[in-house]
Amino acid sequence: xxxxxxxxxxxxxxxxxxxxxxxxxxxxxxxxxxxxxxxxxxxxxxxxxxxxxxxxxxxxxxxxxxxxxxxxxxxxxxxxxxxxxxxxxxxxxxxxxxxxxxxxxxxxxxxxxxxxxxxxxxxxxxxxxxxxxxxxxxxxxxxxxxxxxxxxxxxxxxxxxxxxxxxxxxxxxxxxxxxxxxxxxxxxxxxxxxxxxxxxxxxxxxxxxxxxxxxxxxxxxxxxxxxxxxxxxxxxxxxxxxxxxxxxxxxxxxxxxxxxxxxxxxxxxxxxxxxxxxxxxxxxxxxxxxxxxxxxxxxxxxxxxxxxxxxxxxxxxxxxxxxx
Amino acid sequence: xxxxxxxxxxxxxxxxxxxxxxxxxxxxxxxxxxxxxxxxxxxxxxxxxxxxxxxxxxxxxxxxxxxxxxxxxxxxxxxxxxxxxxxxxxxxxxxxxxxxxxxxxxxxxxxxxxxxxxxxxxxxxxxxxxxxxxxxxxxxxxxxxxxxxxxxxxxxxxxxxxxxxxxxxxxxxxxxxxxxxxxxxxxxxxxxxxxxxxxxxxxxxxxxxxxxxxxxxxxxxxxxxxxxxxxxxxxxxxxxxxxxxxxxxxxxxxxxxxxxxxxxxxxxxxxxxxxxxxxxxxxxxxxxxxxxxxxxxxxxxxxxxxxxxxxxxxxxxxxxxxxxxxxxxxx
Numbered sequence: 217x218x219x220x221x222x223x224x225x226x227x228x229x230x231x232x233x234x235x236x237x238x239x240x241x242x243x244x245x246x247x248x249x250x251x252x253x254x255x256x257x258x259x260x261x262x263x264x265x266x267x268x269x270x271x272x273x274x275x276x277x278x279x280x281x282x283x284x285x286x287x288x289x290x291x292x293x294x295x296x297x298x299x300x301x302x303x304x305x306x307x308x309x310x311x312x313x314x315x316x317x318x319x320x321x322x323x324x325x326x327x328x329x330x331x332x333x334x335x336x337x338x339x340x341x342x343x344x345x346x347x348x349x350x351x352x353x354x355x356x357x358x359x360x361x362x363x364x365x366x367x368x369x370x371x372x373x374x375x376x377x378x379x380x381x382x383x384x385x386x387x388x389x390x391x392x393x394x395x396x397x398x399x400x401x402x403x404x405x406x407x408x409x410x411x412x413x414x415x416x417x418x419x420x421x422x423x424x425x426x427x428x429x430x431x432x433x434x435x436x437x438x439x440x441x442x443x444x445x446x447x448x449x450x451x452x453x454x455x456x457x458x459x460x461x462x463x464x465x466x467x468x469x470x471x472x473x474x475x476x477x478x479x480x481x482x483x484x485x486x487x488x489x490x491x492x493x494x495x496x497x498x499x500x501x502x503x504x505x506x507x508x509x510x511x512x513x514x515x516x517x518x519x520x521x522x523x524x525x526x527x528x529x530x531x532x533x534x535x536x537x538x539x540x
Numbered sequence: 541x542x543x544x545x546x547x548x549x550x551x552x553x554x555x556x557x558x559x560x561x562x563x564x565x566x567x568x569x570x571x572x573x574x575x576x577x578x579x580x581x582x583x584x585x586x587x588x589x590x591x592x593x594x595x596x597x598x599x600x601x602x603x604x605x606x607x608x609x610x611x612x613x614x615x616x617x618x619x620x621x622x623x624x625x626x627x628x629x630x631x632x633x634x635x636x637x638x639x640x641x642x643x644x645x646x647x648x649x650x651x652x653x654x655x656x657x658x659x660x661x662x663x664x665x666x667x668x669x670x671x672x673x674x675x676x677x678x679x680x681x682x683x684x685x686x687x688x689x690x691x692x693x694x695x696x697x698x699x700x701x702x703x704x705x706x707x708x709x710x711x712x713x714x715x716x717x718x719x720x721x722x723x724x725x726x727x728x729x730x731x732x733x734x735x736x737x738x739x740x741x742x743x744x745x746x747x748x749x750x751x752x753x754x755x756x757x758x759x760x761x762x763x764x765x766x767x768x769x770x771x772x773x774x775x776x777x778x779x780x781x782x783x784x785x786x787x788x789x790x791x792x793x794x795x796x797x798x799x800x801x802x803x804x805x806x807x808x809x810x811x812x813x814x815x816x817x818x819x820x821x822x823x824x825x826x827x828x829x830x831x832x833x834x835x836x837x838x839x840x841x842x843x844x845x846x847x848x849x850x851x852x853x854x855x856x857x858x859x860x861x862x863x864x865x866x867x868x869x870x871x
Contacts, residue, residue: 252761252764253671253672253756253759253761253764254668254671254672254764254774254777254778254781254782255672255774256764256765256768258768259774265774269672269673272669272672272673273673273676275669276666276669276670276673276676276680277676277680280680280683280684281683283687283742284683284684284685284686284687284746285683285686287687287690287695287698287699287702287742288686288690290710291698294701302701303704303706303708304708305708306708306709306710306713307710307713345598348594349594349595349598352591352592352594352595353591353592353594353595355591356588356591356592356595357592360584360587360588360591362585362588362592368592368595368596371599371604372595372599375599375603375604375607377855377858378607378851379799379803379850379851379854380803381803381824381827381847381850381851382607382610382844382847382848382851383603383606383607383610384827384828384831384843384847385610385613385827385831385838385840385843385844385847386605386606386607386609386610386613386844387602387606388831389606389609389613389618389620389840390601390602390605390606390609392620394601395601395605410598410601410602411602411603413598413602414598414599414602414603416603419595443587444584444587444591445587448591469689472691473691473692473693475692475693475806476805476806476809476828480832490691490693491691491692491693491694492693494693494694494697495693495697495810498697503701506697507698507701510694510697510698513691513694514690514691514694517689517690517691518686518689518690520689521682521685521686521689522682525678525682528685528689529681529682529685529750532685532688532747532750532751532754533750533751533753533754
């Protein structure tokens with residue numbers, strides 16, 4: 217990081233000069249230096265603006281803590297509170313003591329542990345197959361580029377325009393009676409993993425990233441005798457860690473969130489993930505234990521988010537950039 | 541384009557040759573443009589296929605084939621026991637005659653409309669405010685994104701507890717602090733749908749905020765400088781620089797939100813199951829009922845027919861939308 221360059225944003229400077237400095241300015245902004253938004257330095261010195269910005273801070277902070285953190289804090293509290301207290305005094309902090317046993321009951325008696333493992337299994341497989349498909353297809357379509365690549369590319373992109381609802385029933389019937397193999401995929405994780413891997417958005421992201429990699433490196437490797445697989449494995453993949461991180465986050469989150477599809481193809485409770493199991497056990501579970509189960513189920517995604525915050529947020533922003 | 545033309549003229553010759561003969565391989569140097577299976581192999585054709593195979597299999601079986609099949613199935617009667625029978629437009633006629641369809645369409649429009657009113661402007665305002673603060677931007681982004689990280693099923697089940705209609709319910713207690721009488725939330729047909737929308741907005745706003753924040757960073761600061769040269773104040777900078785610069789992403793987010801909310805399932809299914817009195821029955825819930833909650837066995841034909849109608853409607857809507865916004869953009 218170079219030292220931040222001072223902003224020369226004075227209203228008196230002519231527009232022409234500013235446009236001339238555009239390239240330089242962009243670089244400064246990238247270095248974390250002279251970025252500015254709607255408000256100029258001049259604006260920020262005005263009294264009214266300063267008071268309003270203080271107000272904005274208060275509104276943002278209070279609003280976001282209440283809306284973003286509030287429900288989770290309440291859930292954490294309610295997870296260790298007896299049912300009666302939660303029902304009659306939802307905002308009092310443990311009027312009748314803390315009930316740690318809720319967590320244990322949820323973990324052991326509702327078998328949250330087992331559904332947790334199922335969820336991890338669902339997410340891990342979806343992650344693996346999504347990465348496998350996205351990288352191999354992205355490599356073939358972007359780097360190897362056979363003559364028919366544009367047609368395939370078009371066919372993949374076309375699926376982006378088909379709303380998910382169209383797939384629901386025919387995909388379910390395909391899982392019941394898959395072609396070639398003569399056995400139903402129902403109640404197997406293949407039924408979740410493979411449809412998740414048919415994700416055009418991933419291929420689009422990865423292909424775009426591969427398109428931006430320098431071709432000279434591939435050429436150099438080929439002259440040194442590296443075959444297509446070696447170029448893929450030892451050059452393209454190591455250069456693509458950022459995008460693989462983004463696709464990984466998308467894949468794991470989507471698998472963790474999915475409800476309708478696992479509900480349909482995993483009717484056997486023994487293999488169901490948390491998202492499917494939680495609504496099913498609700499009616500036979502006492503509220504405090506149920507809230508403890510909800511809290512446990514939320515913990516892993518929250519911890520993952522806090523650890524990989526930058527990756528999550530840049531990934532979400534990137535999603536928008538691709539949509540735009 | 542010219543290379544494709546050559547391919548086409550070559551194709552019959554190739555098909556006639558069948559197996560690659562040694563003579564054919566020997567002839568290739570003299571007819572350089574001719575492609576035989578052997579030259580294809582040498583050019584890395586097998587590698588191409590090897591890398592494409594996983595995608596071709598997975599997309600073929602789990603994407604392209606089901607999409608094609610949905611069109612076929614909507615004209616068939618399928619019950620998984622006997623062979624499918626062609627029934628022409630019967631499925632469509634039966635769906636259109638279903639008295640629940642009107643309710644579902646109206647409810648879905650209501651949900652989408654409310655979600656637009658609540659959920660579309662809020663993230664834009666939040667993102668603009670957040671992009672202007674100097675300190676705490678990271679903290680604010682993280683806080684705003686937290687609800688997106690909560691698994692949607694957990695969020696709905698948790699909000700179901702919040703919506704407890706007794707005076708001691710979580711939201712009713714809060715309302716009590718400011719002197720508003722307890723609300724029935726999910727229990728009354730009038731308040732059920734708005735309750736669903738509030739939760740859906742809470743769950744989705746963070747994602748949109750992050751996307752808008754990324755778009756706001758990309759607005760060239762020179763434009764603001766130039767606007768100031770022309771004497772623009774803060775509001776005029778927002779109106780004449782910020783919003784026009786965000787126009788592309790705003791248009792996209794709007795249509796994506798409409799497409800998403802038109803297929804809402806999780807909230808009505810888990811909160812209310814379509815009730816009370818079908819007040820939250822949405823189109824997707826109706827499709828689900830046709831296919832998977834039918835005591836007479838899955839009405840797969842009707843379900844795919846309705847899915848297809850929804851998809852075609854959304855396709856037409858997007859097409860019209862892009863036509864219109866295109867015209868606005870050029871003006």
